[in-house]
Amino acid sequence: MIDLHSHTTASDGQHSPEELLALAASAGVTVLAVTDHDTVAGLSAAKAAAAHHGVELVAGIELSAFVLGKEAHILGHFLRPEDPGISQFADTLRTEREQRMKQMVEKMRKLGFPVRMEEVYTLAGSAHLGRPHLARVLVEKGWCVDTKEAFDRFLGSGRPAWVDRYRLDGADAIQLIRTAGGTATLAHPGTSKMNRGEIATLAKAGLAGLEVLHSDHNPSMREKYVALAQEFALVTTAGSDFHGEKVAPGRHLGTASMPPALFQQLRARASA
Ligand SMILES: [Zn+2]
Ligand SMILES: [Zn+2]
The missing domain is CATH 1.10.150 (DNA polymerase; domain 1)
Structure with a gap:
C-alpha cells in the first residue's frame, strides 16, 4: 500500500515519527510519505524508523498557501529536507x-x-x-x-485583537517544493473546495499531482477531480491524511492507496 499523506507530532499529529512508522508497517503500508504542516522536523526520525520497519519513506511536507484568495494545502514529496530554501x-x-x-x-x-x-x-x-x-x-x-x-x-477573523496571518502564494509554495527537488501535489481538493480555475492556476505554476483519493473525499469528489487531473495532466495520488485517532478520528493509514505505476509517474516528475 502506498500512502502519500500523514502527520506526526512535528506538526499536529498524535504519534511520534517512530510510532507512526510502526503503525504504518503493521497496517501493511509499504510506502509512506510523512507530510507535516510547514515543517520537515520529523523527517530524520521518520527515516530511521522507516528503515527499521522496512517501509519506504517519502520525505514530504504540507504547505498552507493561498490561490486566488482561497486557502490551499500543497503537498511536497521527494524533498531534500536539508535544502536551504526549506530551512x-x-x-x-x-x-x-x-x-x-x-x-x-x-x-x-x-x-x-x-x-x-x-x-x-x-x-x-x-x-x-x-x-x-x-x-x-x-x-x-x-x-x-x-x-x-x-x-x-x-x-476570530475581523474581531478586535485579530491580525491576519502570513499568506504564502500557491505558486511560491510550488516553487519552494520544486527548488528542494520535490513534486507539488494539491491536497484534498474536495474538502478545500478547489475549482477548475484554481487548479488551472496551480497547474501553470508547476503542480504535478492531485490528491484524488483522500479519507474525507466522497465518490462524487473523486470523480470530479479525476477528470480535472486528466485535463491538466496531473498524476492522481492517494493519502489517508492520518493524524492519529485522537486528533482526526476515522482516518486510517493505508486506506487511501495508489497503484505503484502512478507512484512512479509522480516520482519521475521530481526535479532531483
Ligand atoms: Zn491539509
Ligand atoms: Zn494533512
Missing part, C-alpha cells in the same frame, strides 16, 4: 508567527487586558505559536470562560 522558509514562518502574536498581544493590552508575550510562549512550548495559545492565556486569566469565547470576542 529559510521555516525561519520566515517562525518570525511571522512571532510578529503576528506580538501584534495581537499589543491589541489585547490596548483593549485593557495586560497579556504578556512570555505567558503565551510558556503555553505554546515547542509548538508553532498560534491563536489557540493566546486564547488559552485569556481563559487562564479568567477573562474568557473558554477558548470559544476568546475567539468570538477577540481573536
Whole structure:
C-alpha cells in the first residue's frame, strides 16, 4: 500500500515519527510519505524508523498557501529536507508567527487586558505559536470562560485583537517544493473546495499531482477531480491524511492507496 499523506507530532499529529512508522508497517503500508504542516522536523526520525520497519519513506511536507484568495494545502514529496530554501522558509514562518502574536498581544493590552508575550510562549512550548495559545492565556486569566469565547470576542477573523496571518502564494509554495527537488501535489481538493480555475492556476505554476483519493473525499469528489487531473495532466495520488485517532478520528493509514505505476509517474516528475 502506498500512502502519500500523514502527520506526526512535528506538526499536529498524535504519534511520534517512530510510532507512526510502526503503525504504518503493521497496517501493511509499504510506502509512506510523512507530510507535516510547514515543517520537515520529523523527517530524520521518520527515516530511521522507516528503515527499521522496512517501509519506504517519502520525505514530504504540507504547505498552507493561498490561490486566488482561497486557502490551499500543497503537498511536497521527494524533498531534500536539508535544502536551504526549506530551512529559510521555516525561519520566515517562525518570525511571522512571532510578529503576528506580538501584534495581537499589543491589541489585547490596548483593549485593557495586560497579556504578556512570555505567558503565551510558556503555553505554546515547542509548538508553532498560534491563536489557540493566546486564547488559552485569556481563559487562564479568567477573562474568557473558554477558548470559544476568546475567539468570538477577540481573536476570530475581523474581531478586535485579530491580525491576519502570513499568506504564502500557491505558486511560491510550488516553487519552494520544486527548488528542494520535490513534486507539488494539491491536497484534498474536495474538502478545500478547489475549482477548475484554481487548479488551472496551480497547474501553470508547476503542480504535478492531485490528491484524488483522500479519507474525507466522497465518490462524487473523486470523480470530479479525476477528470480535472486528466485535463491538466496531473498524476492522481492517494493519502489517508492520518493524524492519529485522537486528533482526526476515522482516518486510517493505508486506506487511501495508489497503484505503484502512478507512484512512479509522480516520482519521475521530481526535479532531483
Ligand atoms: Zn491539509
Ligand atoms: Zn494533512
